[in-house]
Amino acid sequence: MSRPRVYLAGPEVFLVDCAAVIAAKRDLALAYGFQPNGIAEEELDPAGLSLFEFGHRISLANEKAMRASDLIIANLTPFRGISADIGTAFELGFMCALGRAAYGYTNTARPYFERLKDDYYHGAIAKAADGATRGPDGMMVEDHGMADNLMLDGGIETLGGILVRRDVEPDRIWSDLSAFEDCLGAAAVRFGLAKAV
Amino acid sequence: MSRPRVYLAGPEVFLVDCAAVIAAKRDLALAYGFQPNGIAEEELDPAGLSLFEFGHRISLANEKAMRASDLIIANLTPFRGISADIGTAFELGFMCALGRAAYGYTNTARPYFERLKDDYYHGAIAKAADGATRGPDGMMVEDHGMADNLMLDGGIETLGGILVRRDVEPDRIWSDLSAFEDCLGAAAVRFGLAKAV
Numbered sequence: 304m305s306r307p308r309v310y311l312a313g314p315e316v317f318l319v320d321c322a323a324v325i326a327a328k329r330d331l332a333l334a335y336g337f338q339p340n341g342i343a344e345e346e347l348d349p350a351g352l353s354l355f356e357f358g359h360r361i362s363l364a365n366e367k368a369m370r371a372s373d374l375i376i377a378n379l380t381p382f383r384g385i386s387a388d389i390g391t392a393f394e395l396g397f398m399c400a401l402g403r404a405a406y407g408y409t410n411t412a413r414p415y416f417e418r419l420k421d422d423y424y425h426g427a428i429a430k431a432a433d434g435a436t437r438g439p440d441g442m443m444v445e446d447h448g449m450a451d452n453l454m455l456d457g458g459i460e461t462l463g464g465i466l467v468r469r470d471v472e473p474d475r476i477w478s479d480l481s482a483f484e485d486c487l488g489a490a491a492v493r494f495g496l497a498k499a500v
Numbered sequence: 501m502s503r504p505r506v507y508l509a510g511p512e513v514f515l516v517d518c519a520a521v522i523a524a525k526r527d528l529a530l531a532y533g534f535q536p537n538g539i540a541e542e543e544l545d546p547a548g549l550s551l552f553e554f555g556h557r558i559s560l561a562n563e564k565a566m567r568a569s570d571l572i573i574a575n576l577t578p579f580r581g582i583s584a585d586i587g588t589a590f591e592l593g594f595m596c597a598l599g600r601a602a603y604g605y606t607n608t609a610r611p612y613f614e615r616l617k618d619d620y621y622h623g624a625i626a627k628a629a630d631g632a633t634r635g636p637d638g639m640m641v642e643d644h645g646m647a648d649n650l651m652l653d654g655g656i657e658t659l660g661g662i663l664v665r666r667d668v669e670p671d672r673i674w675s676d677l678s679a680f681e682d683c684l685g686a687a688a689v690r691f692g693l694a695k696a697v
Contacts, residue, residue, distance in 0.1 A: 358645070366658065389652065394593060398597070400566075443518075
C-alpha cells in the first residue's frame with residue numbers, strides 16, 4: 304500500500320533552525336506511516352528570476368505539492384501577530400476546497416478571542432451602541448470559541464479533522480512537536496495506519 | 501446571459517459601518533455586471549448553538565457561497581497586523597484551489613517586506629551568518645517584492661488575476677473602493693461584461 308501523502312504546512316521555513324525542525328516533522332510523519340510531501344525551497348533556483356518571479360515559482364511548487372497530497376497538517380501557531388501564518392491559512396483553505404483531510408495545531412491554548420482582547424487591544428474592548436463588542440478602533444471583536452478565524456477552525460471541522468491547541472514552554476514554541484504528533488496520531492487512525500514507532 | 505457571481509472577501513464584517521461598505525461594494529459589483537454572492541451573517545440564527553457551532557455555521561455558508569461563485573475579489577488590506585485578514589487568505593486559497601478567477605486589492609502601496617521591516621521589526625533586521633536577512637527573533641525576513649505572503653500574490657498571478665495596491669487617505673483605509681473598482685474593471689474585461697455605469 305502506498306503511503307498517504309501529507310502536506311506539512313507552517314512557517315517553519317522562516318526559522319533559523321528550519322532544516323532541523325522540518326526534518327524532525329518529516330521523520331515523525333514517516334514514523335506514523337505517511338509520506339511527507341512538499342517542496343525543498345533550497346532546490347528552487349532563483350537564477351535569472353525577479354524577486355516576484357522567484358516567489359511565484361515557490362507558490363506554484365507548493366500548489367502542485369498540495370494537489371498531490373492526501374491531507375494537510377497545518378501549524379497554526381500565531382506568527383508575526385495574533386493569527387496563524389497567512390501563507391499557511393491560504394494553504395489550509397486550498398486543501399479544504401479540494402476536500403482533502405485537514406488537521407491543524409497551535410502551540411498555544413489561548414483562543415483567538417483572548418489574543419485579540421489582550422495582545423492586540425490590551426483589554427480595551429467594550430460593548431458598543433449596536434450591541435457588538437468592539438475595540439477602540441471600532442472593529443468588532445468576535446468570539447466563536449475558536450483557535451483562530453472561523454474559516455480555519457470551521458474548515459477543519461467540516462472535513463472531520465481536529466485542531467489541537469496545546470501550551471508549550473515559550474522557548475519551545477517553534478520546536479515542540481507534541482501537538483503536531485497528536486494530529487499525526489488522529490490522521491493515522493483515519494487512514495488506517497499502524498503507528499510504526 | 502446570467503451574471504458571473506463574484507464572492508466579495510474581506511474583513512468588512514468587522515467594521516462599524518459594515519452594512520454601508522458591503523452595500524456599496526455589492527452595488528459596484530452589480531454596476532459592472534456581476535452578481536455579488538455571499539452570505540448575510542445577520543440572517544444566520546445563533547439560537548441554540550454554541551459559540552463554536554455558530555462560527556462553524558458561518559464557515560459552512562461561506563464555503564457554499566464560494567463554491568457557487570465564478571470569481572473572488574479579496575480585500576487584502578492589512579488587518580490587525582502586517583498581513584491581510586486571515587479568513588480572507590483562507591478564502592483566497594479556497595478559490596484558487598477551485599481554479600476560479602481571483603483578484604485582490606490592498607489600500608496600501610507598501611509591500612509586505614516594508615511592513616515587516618518597519619512596522620513589525622522597527623528596522624531591526626540584519627544579514628545573519630547564514631546569509632539570510634533576519635529579525636532579532638531569528639526569523640527570516642523574506643522579500644519577494646509582493647503585497648503579502650507569496651502564496652497570496654502567487655495564487656492570483658497563476659490564475660491570471662491582478663493584485664491592485666493603492667495608497668489611500670488613512671481615514672479611508674476601509675471605505676475607499678477605488679482599488680476594488682480596479683479589480684471589477686479588470687474582471688469585467690475578462691468576463692466580457694460591459695460596464696453599465
